[in-house]
Amino acid sequence: xxxxxxxxxxxxxxxxxxxxxxxxxxxxxxxxxxxxxxxxxxxxxxxxxxxxxxxxxxxxxxxxxxxxxxxxxxxxxxxxxxxxxxxxxxxxxxxxxxxxxxxxxxxxxxxxxxxxxxxxxxxxxxxxxxxxxxxxxxxxxxxxxxxxxxxxxxxxxxxxxxxxxxxxxxxxxxxxxxxxxxxxxxxxxxxxxxxxxxxxxxxxxxxxxxxxxxxxxxxxxxxxxxxxxxxxxxxxxxxxxxxxxxxxxxxxxxxxxxxxxxxxxxxxxxxxxxxxxxxxxxxxxxxxxxxxxxxxxxxxxxxxxxxxxxxxxxxxxxxxxxxxxxxxxxxxxxxxxxxxxxxxxxxxxxxx
Numbered sequence: 112x113x114x115x116x117x118x119x120x121x122x123x124x125x126x127x128x129x130x131x132x133x134x135x136x137x138x139x140x141x142x143x144x145x146x147x148x149x150x151x152x153x154x155x156x157x158x159x160x161x162x163x164x165x166x167x168x169x170x171x172x173x174x175x176x177x178x179x180x181x182x183x184x185x186x187x188x189x190x191x192x193x194x195x196x197x198x199x200x201x202x203x204x205x206x207x208x209x210x211x212x213x214x215x216x217x218x219x220x221x222x223x224x225x226x227x228x229x230x231x232x233x234x235x236x237x238x239x240x241x242x243x244x245x246x247x248x249x250x251x252x253x254x255x256x257x258x259x260x261x262x263x264x265x266x267x268x269x270x271x272x273x274x275x276x277x278x279x280x281x282x283x284x285x286x287x288x289x290x291x292x293x294x295x296x297x298x299x300x301x302x303x304x305x306x307x308x309x310x311x312x313x314x315x316x317x318x319x320x321x322x323x324x325x326x327x328x329x330x331x332x333x334x335x336x337x338x339x340x341x342x343x344x345x346x347x348x349x350x351x352x353x354x355x356x357x358x359x360x361x362x363x364x365x366x367x368x369x370x371x372x373x374x375x376x377x378x379x380x381x382x383x384x385x386x387x388x389x390x391x392x393x394x395x396x397x398x399x400x401x402x403x404x405x406x407x408x409x410x411x412x413x414x415x416x417x418x419x420x421x422x423x424x425x426x427x428x429x430x431x432x433x434x435x436x437x438x439x440x441x442x443x444x445x446x447x448x449x450x451x452x453x454x455x456x457x458x459x460x461x462x463x
Contacts, residue, residue: 128154128185130161130169131233133224148233158184161227162195175199175228185236190216190223202226229378256324263327270334271295302326310374318374329367336360345419348426354410357398365391407448 132150152169160167164178171180177197184191192214194201201208203225208214216223223234271291279287303326307317340356343349369387376383399409429437 125155126153126237127157128159128237129235130154130159130183131235132171133231133233157186158182158191158193161232171227171230173228173230176230180227181225183234185218188218190218190234192216192225197227199228231378256320260320260324260327263324263331267327267330267334268292268295270331299323299326299330306371306374313375314377321374322371325367325370329363332363332367333360336363342419342423346423346425348424351410354408357411358395361391361394361398364394 130152131148132152134147134149154168156168159169160179160182161169161171161176162178162180163171163173163176167179177195177199179195180197181195181201182193184193192201192203192208194208194210194212194214197210200210200212203214203216203223206214218236218238220238220240222236222239225232225234272288275287275291276284303319303322306322307319310316310318310322336359337356340352340359344351344353344356365387368390369383372383372386373380402409402411
């Protein structure tokens with residue numbers, strides 16, 4: 112490889128500006144100053160032509176960018192933008208510029224970020240102030256994430272084994288525990304691998320560790336959310352908590368889905384939140400409708416399918432007389448339901 116020739120670089124006095132192509136994956140969670148730069152273009156003459164065509168000054172390999180997408184010029188202390196023949200336009204913060212539109216931007220002393228298609232550019236002029244130097248990240252965050260993931264994996268495996276022990280006979284528990292462990296490991300690897308493949312396809316980075324961490328945290332949260340409504344319903348005699356415990360599970364699943372999508376499309380966190388929220392609402396509405404069709408009420412039809420130790424119950428016991436009064440009050444509703452459903456004998460009971 113030939114050595115870099117310093118005489119081939121333009122002199123400092125000829126550099127009018129610098130345009131940086133930011134890494135799409137790093138845009139989420141950054142303010143733009145610390146976003147890694149994927150490509151740098153030195154501007155030595157105005158106007159600067161940007162697009163996919165080879166006769167541009169800055170050629171972008173983005174299929175969502177037009178052949179001649181944008182022209183940028185600096186004059187009289189301001190920045191002039193001229194949008195070319197493009198169907199996607201140019202995004203300038205909250206402002207969207209359409210094809211053929213011209214815009215004069217005052218130079219506020221800070222870098223200007225523009226989004227063309229799915230490419231974000233940062234225009235830096237000589238007078239723009241540079242942000243402070245960022246310190247190098249130590250290796251501690253990596254170790255911290257590894258420790259957190261290991262803790263979540265141990266907690267998840269312990270919870271699965273306890274559930275397996277409760278659901279199986281002592282003689283067959285060891286075999287069931289081994290099967291549960293293998294299924295959990297295979298599910299985590301397959302789930303994270305599929306999401307990592309999607310991330311690799313759209314962002315050129317697999318982010319397998321990110322997806323595995325989301326899976327572990329979400330699985331632990333689902334175990335807790337699945338247990339607490341039934342436990343509190345038993346403790347305080349509030350069956351409504353158990354009836355609608357699935358709402359919390361759907362919320363956890365929606366949050367996990369959002370973080371998975373964020374690694375696939377990090378440049379559009381608002382859109383990903385909308386997709387996750389739409390999925391949560393659709394699943395919730397479908398479950399409520401199915402419950403209503405199956406049991407004639409919106410909650411789950413089973414209450415406390417797994418009993419807890421009586422010592423955990425805090426609600427006061429109900430006397431026999433009061434219990435029988437409550438059961439008698441159900442008789443008219445049961446007769447009405449039997450009559451509507453056409454149960455044999457319901458009409459005879461009404462006549463009697």
